[in-house]
Amino acid sequence: MTEFLTYKLILVAAVFGITLFIAMYSTYFERKVAAFMQDRIGPNRAGPFGILQPLADGIKFFMKEEIIPANANKILFVIGPCVAMLTALMAGVVIPWGGSLEINGVQYSLQIADLNIGILYVFAVVSIGVYGIMIGGWASNNKFSLLGAIRASAQMISYELAMGLSIIALIMVTGTLSLGEIAAMQGGGVGSEWNFWNIVYQPLGFMIFIICAFAECNRMPFDLPESETELVGGYHTEYSSMKLGFYMFAEYINMFISSALMATLYFGGYNFPFMNDLGLSTNVVTILGTLALFVKIAMFIFFFMWIRWTLPRFRYDQLMNLGWKGLLPLAIANVLITAFVMILLD
Amino acid sequence: MQSLSGRSKVVVKKEMTFAERMYLPAIWNGIMITIRHFFGKKATVKYPEEKRPISPVWRGQHVLKRDEEGRERCTACGLCAVSCPAEAITMQAAERKKGEEHLYREERYAATYEINMLRCIFCGLCEEACPKEAIFLTDRLVTTEFGRGEFIYGKDKLVEPVDARIDVSKRQTKAVLDFKQDKRFAHNR
Numbered sequence: 001m002t003e004f005l006t007y008k009l010i011l012v013a014a015v016f017g018i019t020l021f022i023a024m025y026s027t028y029f030e031r032k033v034a035a036f037m038q039d040r041i042g043p044n045r046a047g048p049f050g051i052l053q054p055l056a057d058g059i060k061f062f063m064k065e066e067i068i069p070a071n072a073n074k075i076l077f078v079i080g081p082c083v084a085m086l087t088a089l090m091a092g093v094v095i096p097w098g099g100s101l102e103i104n105g106v107q108y109s110l111q112i113a114d115l116n117i118g119i120l121y122v123f124a125v126v127s128i129g130v131y132g133i134m135i136g137g138w139a140s141n142n143k144f145s146l147l148g149a150i151r152a153s154a155q156m157i158s159y160e161l162a163m164g165l166s167i168i169a170l171i172m173v174t175g176t177l178s179l180g181e182i183a184a185m186q187g188g189g190v191g192s193e194w195n196f197w198n199i200v201y202q203p204l205g206f207m208i209f210i211i212c213a214f215a216e217c218n219r220m221p222f223d224l225p226e227s228e229t230e231l232v233g234g235y236h237t238e239y240s241s242m243k244l245g246f247y248m249f250a251e252y253i254n255m256f257i258s259s260a261l262m263a264t265l266y267f268g269g270y271n272f273p274f275m276n277d278l279g280l281s282t283n284v285v286t287i288l289g290t291l292a293l294f295v296k297i298a299m300f301i302f303f304f305m306w307i308r309w310t311l312p313r314f315r316y317d318q319l320m321n322l323g324w325k326g327l328l329p330l331a332i333a334n335v336l337i338t339a340f341v342m343i344l345l346d
Numbered sequence: 347m348q349s350l351s352g353r354s355k356v357v358v359k360k361e362m363t364f365a366e367r368m369y370l371p372a373i374w375n376g377i378m379i380t381i382r383h384f385f386g387k388k389a390t391v392k393y394p395e396e397k398r399p400i401s402p403v404w405r406g407q408h409v410l411k412r413d414e415e416g417r418e419r420c421t422a423c424g425l426c427a428v429s430c431p432a433e434a435i436t437m438q439a440a441e442r443k444k445g446e447e448h449l450y451r452e453e454r455y456a457a458t459y460e461i462n463m464l465r466c467i468f469c470g471l472c473e474e475a476c477p478k479e480a481i482f483l484t485d486r487l488v489t490t491e492f493g494r495g496e497f498i499y500g501k502d503k504l505v506e507p508v509d510a511r512i513d514v515s516k517r518q519t520k521a522v523l524d525f526k527q528d529k530r531f532a533h534n535r
Contacts, residue, residue, distance in 0.1 A: 036383070036384045036388070037383050037384050039386060039387070039388050039389045040388060040389065040390050041388050041390040041392070306377055306384075307377065309380060310373070310376045310377050311373065311376060
Protein backbone atom coordinates (compact mmCIF):
# COMPACT_ATOMS: atom_id res chain seq x y z
CA MET A 1 0.00 0.00 0.00
CA THR A 2 2.75 2.45 0.92
CA GLU A 3 4.55 1.45 -2.24
CA PHE A 4 1.46 2.19 -4.28
CA LEU A 5 1.05 5.54 -2.54
CA THR A 6 4.66 6.59 -3.11
CA TYR A 7 4.43 5.63 -6.76
CA LYS A 8 1.24 7.66 -7.18
CA LEU A 9 2.67 10.59 -5.23
CA ILE A 10 5.84 10.61 -7.33
CA LEU A 11 3.73 10.50 -10.47
CA VAL A 12 1.47 13.31 -9.26
CA ALA A 13 4.45 15.44 -8.31
CA ALA A 14 6.11 14.75 -11.66
CA VAL A 15 2.99 15.61 -13.67
CA PHE A 16 2.42 18.71 -11.54
CA GLY A 17 6.00 19.85 -11.99
CA ILE A 18 6.13 19.13 -15.70
CA THR A 19 2.81 20.89 -16.27
CA LEU A 20 3.99 24.00 -14.46
CA PHE A 21 7.35 23.87 -16.20
CA ILE A 22 5.78 23.59 -19.63
CA ALA A 23 3.28 26.33 -18.86
CA MET A 24 6.17 28.52 -17.70
CA TYR A 25 8.17 27.95 -20.83
CA SER A 26 5.08 28.30 -23.03
CA THR A 27 5.09 31.98 -22.09
CA TYR A 28 8.67 32.21 -23.29
CA PHE A 29 7.95 30.36 -26.51
CA GLU A 30 4.81 32.37 -27.06
CA ARG A 31 6.89 35.51 -27.06
CA LYS A 32 9.57 33.91 -29.22
CA VAL A 33 7.06 32.62 -31.77
CA ALA A 34 5.30 35.98 -31.84
CA ALA A 35 8.60 37.73 -32.37
CA PHE A 36 9.77 35.37 -35.10
CA MET A 37 6.52 35.70 -36.99
CA GLN A 38 6.83 39.46 -36.83
CA ASP A 39 10.46 39.39 -38.05
CA ARG A 40 11.77 40.17 -34.60
CA ILE A 41 14.02 38.19 -32.26
CA GLY A 42 12.07 38.25 -29.02
CA PRO A 43 13.40 38.12 -25.45
CA ASN A 44 17.14 37.49 -25.56
CA ARG A 45 18.59 39.35 -22.59
CA ALA A 46 17.94 37.10 -19.57
CA GLY A 47 20.40 34.27 -19.95
CA PRO A 48 21.46 32.75 -23.28
CA PHE A 49 18.66 33.27 -25.84
CA GLY A 50 16.58 34.75 -23.02
CA ILE A 51 16.08 31.30 -21.54
CA LEU A 52 15.73 32.74 -18.02
CA GLN A 53 12.98 35.13 -19.10
CA PRO A 54 10.14 33.09 -17.49
CA LEU A 55 11.99 33.21 -14.16
CA ALA A 56 12.37 36.96 -14.45
CA ASP A 57 8.67 37.26 -15.29
CA GLY A 58 7.76 35.08 -12.33
CA ILE A 59 9.88 37.16 -9.95
CA LYS A 60 8.31 40.29 -11.35
CA PHE A 61 4.82 38.90 -10.76
CA PHE A 62 5.67 38.10 -7.14
CA MET A 63 7.26 41.48 -6.49
CA LYS A 64 4.44 43.56 -7.95
CA GLU A 65 2.09 45.46 -5.69
CA GLU A 66 -1.07 43.53 -5.01
CA ILE A 67 -4.17 45.61 -5.48
CA ILE A 68 -7.66 44.55 -4.46
CA PRO A 69 -10.17 47.19 -5.57
CA ALA A 70 -12.10 48.83 -2.74
CA ASN A 71 -15.50 47.79 -4.09
CA ALA A 72 -14.52 44.28 -5.05
CA ASN A 73 -15.86 41.24 -3.27
CA LYS A 74 -12.61 40.35 -1.55
CA ILE A 75 -13.19 36.66 -0.94
CA LEU A 76 -14.42 35.89 -4.43
CA PHE A 77 -11.74 38.13 -5.89
CA VAL A 78 -9.12 35.84 -4.38
CA ILE A 79 -11.01 32.63 -5.12
CA GLY A 80 -11.34 33.41 -8.86
CA PRO A 81 -7.74 32.85 -9.94
CA CYS A 82 -7.42 29.92 -7.52
CA VAL A 83 -10.34 28.14 -9.19
CA ALA A 84 -8.96 28.87 -12.64
CA MET A 85 -5.56 27.46 -11.68
CA LEU A 86 -6.95 24.47 -9.78
CA THR A 87 -9.25 23.27 -12.55
CA ALA A 88 -6.56 23.79 -15.13
CA LEU A 89 -4.23 21.52 -13.18
CA MET A 90 -6.86 18.90 -12.34
CA ALA A 91 -7.46 17.77 -15.91
CA GLY A 92 -3.93 16.38 -16.17
CA VAL A 93 -4.83 13.53 -13.84
CA VAL A 94 -6.55 11.30 -16.37
CA ILE A 95 -4.24 11.81 -19.32
CA PRO A 96 -2.06 8.78 -20.05
CA TRP A 97 1.45 10.17 -20.16
CA GLY A 98 2.92 6.91 -21.36
CA GLY A 99 2.56 3.13 -21.34
CA SER A 100 3.75 1.34 -18.24
CA LEU A 101 7.18 0.97 -16.73
CA GLU A 102 8.29 -2.40 -15.35
CA ILE A 103 10.43 -2.07 -12.25
CA ASN A 104 11.31 -5.21 -10.22
CA GLY A 105 8.58 -7.15 -11.96
CA VAL A 106 5.84 -4.68 -11.05
CA GLN A 107 3.96 -2.73 -13.73
CA TYR A 108 3.74 1.00 -13.08
CA SER A 109 1.30 2.76 -15.39
CA LEU A 110 2.23 6.32 -16.29
CA GLN A 111 -1.34 7.49 -15.85
CA ILE A 112 -2.34 8.85 -12.47
CA ALA A 113 -5.95 7.63 -12.57
CA ASP A 114 -7.36 5.54 -15.40
CA LEU A 115 -10.98 6.50 -14.86
CA ASN A 116 -13.42 4.58 -17.04
CA ILE A 117 -15.15 7.91 -17.67
CA GLY A 118 -11.94 9.88 -18.25
CA ILE A 119 -13.36 12.05 -21.03
CA LEU A 120 -16.41 12.98 -18.96
CA TYR A 121 -14.09 13.88 -16.09
CA VAL A 122 -12.06 16.18 -18.33
CA PHE A 123 -15.21 17.86 -19.59
CA ALA A 124 -16.54 18.32 -16.07
CA VAL A 125 -13.30 19.87 -14.86
CA VAL A 126 -12.97 22.13 -17.87
CA SER A 127 -16.55 23.31 -17.37
CA ILE A 128 -15.75 24.26 -13.79
CA GLY A 129 -12.85 26.27 -15.19
CA VAL A 130 -15.27 28.87 -16.49
CA TYR A 131 -16.26 29.59 -12.89
CA GLY A 132 -12.77 30.91 -12.24
CA ILE A 133 -13.24 33.47 -14.98
CA MET A 134 -16.87 34.20 -14.04
CA ILE A 135 -16.11 34.68 -10.35
CA GLY A 136 -13.06 36.80 -11.06
CA GLY A 137 -14.87 39.01 -13.53
CA TRP A 138 -17.91 39.45 -11.33
CA ALA A 139 -16.01 40.04 -8.09
CA SER A 140 -13.91 42.80 -9.68
CA ASN A 141 -16.98 45.06 -9.67
CA ASN A 142 -15.94 46.57 -12.97
CA LYS A 143 -18.06 46.69 -16.08
CA PHE A 144 -15.27 45.61 -18.39
CA SER A 145 -14.43 42.66 -16.19
CA LEU A 146 -18.07 41.68 -16.03
CA LEU A 147 -18.46 41.92 -19.80
CA GLY A 148 -15.37 39.78 -20.26
CA ALA A 149 -16.71 37.24 -17.81
CA ILE A 150 -20.12 37.11 -19.49
CA ARG A 151 -18.51 36.66 -22.87
CA ALA A 152 -16.27 33.93 -21.50
CA SER A 153 -19.13 31.94 -20.05
CA ALA A 154 -21.34 32.35 -23.13
CA GLN A 155 -18.48 31.34 -25.40
CA MET A 156 -17.48 28.34 -23.33
CA ILE A 157 -21.02 27.02 -23.10
CA SER A 158 -21.58 27.47 -26.84
CA TYR A 159 -18.41 25.71 -27.85
CA GLU A 160 -18.60 22.96 -25.26
CA LEU A 161 -21.68 21.61 -27.05
CA ALA A 162 -19.93 21.19 -30.39
CA MET A 163 -16.86 19.84 -28.62
CA GLY A 164 -18.91 17.26 -26.76
CA LEU A 165 -20.65 16.17 -29.96
CA SER A 166 -17.37 15.82 -31.81
CA ILE A 167 -16.16 13.62 -28.96
CA ILE A 168 -19.34 11.52 -29.11
CA ALA A 169 -18.48 10.53 -32.68
CA LEU A 170 -15.04 9.53 -31.48
CA ILE A 171 -16.49 7.50 -28.62
CA MET A 172 -18.76 5.71 -31.09
CA VAL A 173 -15.66 4.64 -32.98
CA THR A 174 -13.59 3.63 -29.97
CA GLY A 175 -16.38 2.32 -27.79
CA THR A 176 -14.86 3.54 -24.54
CA LEU A 177 -14.71 6.70 -22.42
CA SER A 178 -11.40 5.80 -20.81
CA LEU A 179 -8.50 7.86 -22.08
CA GLY A 180 -6.07 5.09 -21.23
CA GLU A 181 -7.94 2.61 -23.42
CA ILE A 182 -8.35 5.10 -26.26
CA ALA A 183 -4.61 5.72 -26.24
CA ALA A 184 -3.79 2.03 -26.09
CA MET A 185 -6.16 1.26 -28.98
CA GLN A 186 -4.12 3.44 -31.32
CA GLY A 187 -0.84 1.63 -30.72
CA GLY A 188 0.63 -1.36 -32.41
CA GLY A 189 3.12 -2.36 -35.02
CA VAL A 190 3.18 -3.63 -38.56
CA GLY A 191 0.86 -6.42 -39.68
CA SER A 192 -2.24 -7.57 -37.92
CA GLU A 193 -1.42 -5.42 -34.90
CA TRP A 194 -1.47 -2.29 -37.02
CA ASN A 195 -3.86 0.42 -35.85
CA PHE A 196 -4.49 3.79 -37.35
CA TRP A 197 -4.61 6.89 -35.23
CA ASN A 198 -8.11 8.20 -34.63
CA ILE A 199 -7.50 11.21 -36.86
CA VAL A 200 -7.91 8.81 -39.81
CA TYR A 201 -11.41 7.82 -38.66
CA GLN A 202 -12.49 11.23 -37.42
CA PRO A 203 -10.91 14.03 -39.48
CA LEU A 204 -14.00 16.23 -39.32
CA GLY A 205 -14.43 15.52 -35.63
CA PHE A 206 -10.85 16.55 -35.07
CA MET A 207 -11.36 19.81 -36.97
CA ILE A 208 -14.37 20.64 -34.80
CA PHE A 209 -12.53 19.59 -31.67
CA ILE A 210 -9.48 21.73 -32.33
CA ILE A 211 -11.58 24.80 -33.16
CA CYS A 212 -13.56 24.31 -29.97
CA ALA A 213 -10.33 23.78 -28.06
CA PHE A 214 -9.17 27.19 -29.23
CA ALA A 215 -12.42 28.67 -28.00
CA GLU A 216 -12.27 26.82 -24.68
CA CYS A 217 -8.73 28.05 -24.03
CA ASN A 218 -9.74 31.63 -24.88
CA ARG A 219 -7.01 31.75 -27.47
CA MET A 220 -6.99 33.84 -30.63
CA PRO A 221 -9.13 34.05 -32.70
CA PHE A 222 -11.58 33.40 -29.87
CA ASP A 223 -10.01 35.52 -27.13
CA LEU A 224 -13.08 37.70 -26.67
CA PRO A 225 -13.06 37.39 -22.87
CA GLU A 226 -9.78 39.29 -22.84
CA SER A 227 -9.96 41.37 -26.02
CA GLU A 228 -7.68 44.20 -24.95
CA THR A 229 -8.89 46.51 -27.68
CA GLU A 230 -12.49 46.51 -26.49
CA LEU A 231 -12.54 45.46 -22.85
CA VAL A 232 -9.26 46.87 -21.48
CA GLY A 233 -8.19 43.45 -20.23
CA GLY A 234 -11.45 41.54 -20.01
CA TYR A 235 -12.09 39.55 -16.86
CA HIS A 236 -8.64 40.24 -15.41
CA THR A 237 -8.70 44.02 -15.85
CA GLU A 238 -8.58 44.60 -12.08
CA TYR A 239 -6.08 41.89 -11.32
CA SER A 240 -2.47 42.52 -10.51
CA SER A 241 0.57 40.71 -9.19
CA MET A 242 0.51 36.93 -8.86
CA LYS A 243 -3.28 36.73 -9.12
CA LEU A 244 -2.99 37.99 -12.67
CA GLY A 245 -0.09 35.59 -13.05
CA PHE A 246 -2.39 32.74 -12.00
CA TYR A 247 -4.90 33.62 -14.71
CA MET A 248 -2.18 33.81 -17.34
CA PHE A 249 -0.70 30.58 -16.08
CA ALA A 250 -4.08 28.85 -16.08
CA GLU A 251 -4.47 29.83 -19.72
CA TYR A 252 -1.16 28.23 -20.64
CA ILE A 253 -1.88 25.13 -18.57
CA ASN A 254 -5.22 24.81 -20.34
CA MET A 255 -3.41 25.06 -23.63
CA PHE A 256 -1.00 22.33 -22.57
CA ILE A 257 -3.77 20.07 -21.31
CA SER A 258 -5.89 20.49 -24.40
CA SER A 259 -2.85 19.80 -26.56
CA ALA A 260 -2.26 16.64 -24.55
CA LEU A 261 -5.92 15.73 -24.95
CA MET A 262 -5.86 16.23 -28.71
CA ALA A 263 -2.68 14.20 -28.99
CA THR A 264 -4.20 11.42 -26.92
CA LEU A 265 -7.62 11.34 -28.55
CA TYR A 266 -6.70 11.85 -32.19
CA PHE A 267 -2.96 11.51 -32.66
CA GLY A 268 -2.17 8.23 -30.99
CA GLY A 269 -1.19 9.54 -27.57
CA TYR A 270 2.08 8.00 -26.47
CA ASN A 271 2.17 5.64 -29.46
CA PHE A 272 4.56 6.16 -32.31
CA PRO A 273 4.89 4.28 -35.60
CA PHE A 274 6.72 0.92 -35.54
CA MET A 275 6.89 1.01 -31.74
CA ASN A 276 6.57 -2.77 -31.44
CA ASP A 277 8.81 -3.62 -34.38
CA LEU A 278 12.04 -2.09 -33.16
CA GLY A 279 12.74 -4.98 -30.78
CA LEU A 280 13.19 -2.69 -27.79
CA SER A 281 12.34 -3.58 -24.22
CA THR A 282 9.02 -2.40 -22.78
CA ASN A 283 10.61 0.26 -20.60
CA VAL A 284 12.51 1.83 -23.49
CA VAL A 285 9.38 1.83 -25.64
CA THR A 286 7.47 3.48 -22.80
CA ILE A 287 10.06 6.21 -22.36
CA LEU A 288 10.25 6.81 -26.11
CA GLY A 289 6.45 6.86 -26.18
CA THR A 290 6.32 9.52 -23.48
CA LEU A 291 8.82 11.55 -25.48
CA ALA A 292 6.69 11.07 -28.59
CA LEU A 293 3.66 12.32 -26.68
CA PHE A 294 5.51 15.42 -25.58
CA VAL A 295 6.72 16.06 -29.12
CA LYS A 296 3.11 15.89 -30.29
CA ILE A 297 2.04 18.21 -27.47
CA ALA A 298 4.80 20.66 -28.36
CA MET A 299 3.63 20.67 -31.95
CA PHE A 300 0.07 21.37 -30.89
CA ILE A 301 1.21 24.18 -28.60
CA PHE A 302 3.17 25.63 -31.48
CA PHE A 303 0.06 25.38 -33.63
CA PHE A 304 -1.92 27.26 -30.96
CA MET A 305 0.66 30.04 -31.04
CA TRP A 306 0.95 29.98 -34.80
CA ILE A 307 -2.79 30.56 -35.14
CA ARG A 308 -2.77 33.23 -32.46
CA TRP A 309 -0.18 35.31 -34.25
CA THR A 310 -1.86 34.85 -37.63
CA LEU A 311 -5.54 35.51 -37.20
CA PRO A 312 -7.41 38.55 -35.95
CA ARG A 313 -10.17 38.25 -33.38
CA PHE A 314 -13.72 37.30 -34.33
CA ARG A 315 -16.51 39.75 -33.79
CA TYR A 316 -18.84 38.59 -31.05
CA ASP A 317 -21.80 37.82 -33.34
CA GLN A 318 -19.47 35.99 -35.74
CA LEU A 319 -18.25 33.92 -32.82
CA MET A 320 -21.77 32.95 -31.81
CA ASN A 321 -22.77 32.29 -35.42
CA LEU A 322 -19.80 30.04 -35.93
CA GLY A 323 -20.49 28.15 -32.73
CA TRP A 324 -24.23 27.63 -33.04
CA LYS A 325 -24.87 27.75 -36.78
CA GLY A 326 -21.57 26.36 -38.02
CA LEU A 327 -19.94 23.94 -35.67
CA LEU A 328 -22.95 22.52 -33.87
CA PRO A 329 -24.80 21.29 -37.02
CA LEU A 330 -21.49 20.09 -38.41
CA ALA A 331 -20.82 18.11 -35.24
CA ILE A 332 -24.29 16.56 -35.37
CA ALA A 333 -23.77 15.69 -39.03
CA ASN A 334 -20.47 14.13 -38.08
CA VAL A 335 -22.18 11.96 -35.50
CA LEU A 336 -24.78 10.85 -38.06
CA ILE A 337 -22.22 10.13 -40.75
CA THR A 338 -20.14 8.12 -38.30
CA ALA A 339 -23.19 6.13 -37.27
CA PHE A 340 -24.14 5.39 -40.89
CA VAL A 341 -20.65 4.31 -41.82
CA MET A 342 -20.45 2.08 -38.76
CA ILE A 343 -23.74 0.41 -39.63
CA LEU A 344 -22.68 -0.05 -43.25
CA LEU A 345 -19.39 -1.62 -42.23
CA ASP A 346 -20.99 -4.10 -39.78
CA MET B 347 -11.16 59.85 -59.79
CA GLN B 348 -7.56 58.99 -60.40
CA SER B 349 -6.06 57.44 -57.28
CA LEU B 350 -2.76 58.88 -56.14
CA SER B 351 -0.99 55.66 -55.34
CA GLY B 352 -2.59 53.59 -58.09
CA ARG B 353 -3.19 50.84 -55.54
CA SER B 354 -6.68 51.66 -54.37
CA LYS B 355 -9.34 48.96 -54.63
CA VAL B 356 -13.05 49.38 -54.96
CA VAL B 357 -14.72 47.66 -52.03
CA VAL B 358 -17.82 45.69 -52.86
CA LYS B 359 -20.05 44.37 -50.12
CA LYS B 360 -21.03 41.02 -51.54
CA GLU B 361 -22.14 37.76 -50.03
CA MET B 362 -19.25 35.48 -49.22
CA THR B 363 -18.91 32.31 -51.24
CA PHE B 364 -19.05 28.96 -49.51
CA ALA B 365 -15.25 28.63 -49.49
CA GLU B 366 -14.93 32.06 -47.95
CA ARG B 367 -17.55 31.30 -45.33
CA MET B 368 -15.62 28.19 -44.34
CA TYR B 369 -12.70 30.47 -43.41
CA LEU B 370 -10.34 27.51 -43.72
CA PRO B 371 -8.73 28.35 -47.11
CA ALA B 372 -8.14 31.90 -45.93
CA ILE B 373 -6.71 30.63 -42.65
CA TRP B 374 -4.42 28.33 -44.59
CA ASN B 375 -3.15 31.29 -46.64
CA GLY B 376 -2.64 33.24 -43.45
CA ILE B 377 -0.65 30.61 -41.60
CA MET B 378 1.50 30.06 -44.67
CA ILE B 379 2.39 33.75 -44.64
CA THR B 380 3.28 33.73 -40.95
CA ILE B 381 5.37 30.57 -41.22
CA ARG B 382 7.30 32.16 -44.06
CA HIS B 383 8.10 35.08 -41.81
CA PHE B 384 8.92 32.66 -38.99
CA PHE B 385 11.88 31.35 -40.97
CA GLY B 386 12.59 34.64 -42.69
CA LYS B 387 15.34 37.12 -42.00
CA LYS B 388 14.91 39.12 -38.82
CA ALA B 389 14.93 42.89 -38.91
CA THR B 390 16.13 43.35 -35.33
CA VAL B 391 19.44 45.09 -34.63
CA LYS B 392 20.79 43.87 -31.28
CA TYR B 393 21.74 47.35 -30.27
CA PRO B 394 24.58 47.42 -27.75
CA GLU B 395 26.45 44.59 -29.45
CA GLU B 396 25.59 45.57 -32.97
CA LYS B 397 25.24 49.14 -34.18
CA ARG B 398 23.63 50.47 -37.28
CA PRO B 399 25.96 52.37 -39.60
CA ILE B 400 25.68 56.09 -39.08
CA SER B 401 26.30 58.95 -41.46
CA PRO B 402 29.78 60.53 -41.44
CA VAL B 403 28.20 63.84 -40.50
CA TRP B 404 26.12 62.34 -37.70
CA ARG B 405 25.41 64.82 -34.94
CA GLY B 406 25.44 63.20 -31.50
CA GLN B 407 26.55 64.14 -28.01
CA HIS B 408 28.64 67.31 -27.76
CA VAL B 409 32.25 67.61 -26.72
CA LEU B 410 34.13 70.63 -25.44
CA LYS B 411 37.55 70.42 -27.05
CA ARG B 412 40.94 71.15 -25.55
CA ASP B 413 43.83 72.50 -27.61
CA GLU B 414 47.12 70.71 -28.29
CA GLU B 415 48.49 71.65 -24.85
CA GLY B 416 45.41 70.35 -23.09
CA ARG B 417 43.87 73.74 -22.34
CA GLU B 418 40.13 74.26 -22.64
CA ARG B 419 39.34 76.19 -25.78
CA CYS B 420 36.01 77.57 -24.61
CA THR B 421 36.07 81.23 -23.67
CA ALA B 422 32.45 81.45 -22.53
CA CYS B 423 31.52 84.01 -25.13
CA GLY B 424 27.97 82.67 -25.14
CA LEU B 425 27.53 82.57 -28.90
CA CYS B 426 26.52 78.91 -28.77
CA ALA B 427 23.83 79.68 -26.21
CA VAL B 428 22.59 82.57 -28.32
CA SER B 429 22.54 80.48 -31.49
CA CYS B 430 20.83 77.53 -29.84
CA PRO B 431 17.25 77.35 -31.16
CA ALA B 432 16.21 75.02 -28.35
CA GLU B 433 17.81 77.14 -25.63
CA ALA B 434 19.55 74.12 -24.26
CA ILE B 435 22.89 75.71 -23.38
CA THR B 436 23.68 77.77 -20.28
CA MET B 437 27.06 78.86 -18.99
CA GLN B 438 28.76 81.11 -16.48
CA ALA B 439 32.00 82.84 -17.32
CA ALA B 440 34.92 83.34 -14.99
CA GLU B 441 38.29 85.08 -15.27
CA ARG B 442 41.46 83.06 -15.48
CA LYS B 443 43.68 83.50 -12.41
CA LYS B 444 47.41 83.58 -12.41
CA GLY B 445 48.84 80.09 -12.58
CA GLU B 446 45.86 78.71 -14.45
CA GLU B 447 47.36 79.33 -17.88
CA HIS B 448 47.89 75.60 -18.38
CA LEU B 449 44.16 74.99 -17.83
CA TYR B 450 42.47 77.62 -19.94
CA ARG B 451 43.52 78.95 -23.31
CA GLU B 452 42.00 82.41 -22.99
CA GLU B 453 41.73 84.87 -20.11
CA ARG B 454 38.06 84.10 -19.81
CA TYR B 455 36.68 80.63 -19.44
CA ALA B 456 33.41 78.83 -18.68
CA ALA B 457 33.17 78.12 -14.97
CA THR B 458 30.00 76.13 -15.58
CA TYR B 459 28.77 74.93 -18.93
CA GLU B 460 25.57 72.94 -19.13
CA ILE B 461 23.66 71.41 -22.02
CA ASN B 462 20.21 70.03 -21.40
CA MET B 463 20.16 66.94 -23.59
CA LEU B 464 16.38 66.73 -23.36
CA ARG B 465 16.06 70.16 -24.94
CA CYS B 466 18.87 69.80 -27.44
CA ILE B 467 17.74 69.04 -30.98
CA PHE B 468 21.26 68.22 -32.21
CA CYS B 469 21.07 70.78 -35.00
CA GLY B 470 24.76 71.68 -34.72
CA LEU B 471 24.25 75.44 -34.72
CA CYS B 472 26.37 75.77 -31.56
CA GLU B 473 29.25 74.16 -33.40
CA GLU B 474 28.78 76.51 -36.30
CA ALA B 475 28.56 79.57 -34.07
CA CYS B 476 31.64 78.77 -32.00
CA PRO B 477 34.48 81.12 -32.94
CA LYS B 478 37.00 79.17 -30.87
CA GLU B 479 36.43 75.71 -32.34
CA ALA B 480 35.61 74.60 -28.82
CA ILE B 481 32.32 72.76 -29.18
CA PHE B 482 31.71 69.91 -31.59
CA LEU B 483 29.03 67.35 -32.03
CA THR B 484 30.39 63.79 -32.07
CA ASP B 485 29.12 60.43 -33.22
CA ARG B 486 28.45 59.32 -29.64
CA LEU B 487 24.85 58.71 -28.55
CA VAL B 488 23.32 60.32 -25.50
CA THR B 489 22.67 57.47 -23.09
CA THR B 490 19.38 56.84 -21.34
CA GLU B 491 18.88 57.91 -17.74
CA PHE B 492 16.24 57.39 -15.09
CA GLY B 493 15.69 61.05 -14.15
CA ARG B 494 15.35 64.29 -16.02
CA GLY B 495 18.06 65.96 -13.97
CA GLU B 496 20.63 63.48 -15.18
CA PHE B 497 20.18 64.70 -18.72
CA ILE B 498 21.67 68.10 -17.88
CA TYR B 499 25.27 67.49 -18.83
CA GLY B 500 27.85 69.63 -17.06
CA LYS B 501 31.50 70.19 -17.82
CA ASP B 502 32.37 66.84 -16.23
CA LYS B 503 30.65 65.08 -19.10
CA LEU B 504 31.24 67.55 -21.88
CA VAL B 505 34.91 68.51 -21.68
CA GLU B 506 37.11 65.92 -23.30
CA PRO B 507 39.64 64.26 -20.99
CA VAL B 508 43.27 65.23 -21.60
CA ASP B 509 44.37 61.64 -21.97
CA ALA B 510 41.38 60.45 -24.04
CA ARG B 511 40.88 62.96 -26.80
CA ILE B 512 37.75 62.66 -28.88
CA ASP B 513 38.20 62.66 -32.62
CA VAL B 514 36.12 65.30 -34.34
CA SER B 515 37.92 65.21 -37.67
CA LYS B 516 34.79 63.81 -39.31
CA ARG B 517 33.03 67.05 -38.49
CA GLN B 518 35.93 69.06 -39.95
CA THR B 519 35.33 68.28 -43.59
CA LYS B 520 37.15 70.10 -46.32
CA ALA B 521 34.31 72.55 -46.79
CA VAL B 522 34.34 73.36 -43.09
CA LEU B 523 38.10 73.80 -43.01
CA ASP B 524 38.04 76.01 -46.08
CA PHE B 525 35.41 78.10 -44.41
CA LYS B 526 37.54 78.39 -41.30
CA GLN B 527 40.52 79.47 -43.42
CA ASP B 528 38.77 82.78 -43.81
CA LYS B 529 41.03 85.42 -42.37
CA ARG B 530 38.31 86.68 -40.10
CA PHE B 531 38.76 83.50 -38.06
CA ALA B 532 42.54 83.64 -38.02
CA HIS B 533 42.65 84.32 -34.28
CA ASN B 534 41.52 80.76 -33.63
CA ARG B 535 44.60 79.03 -34.86
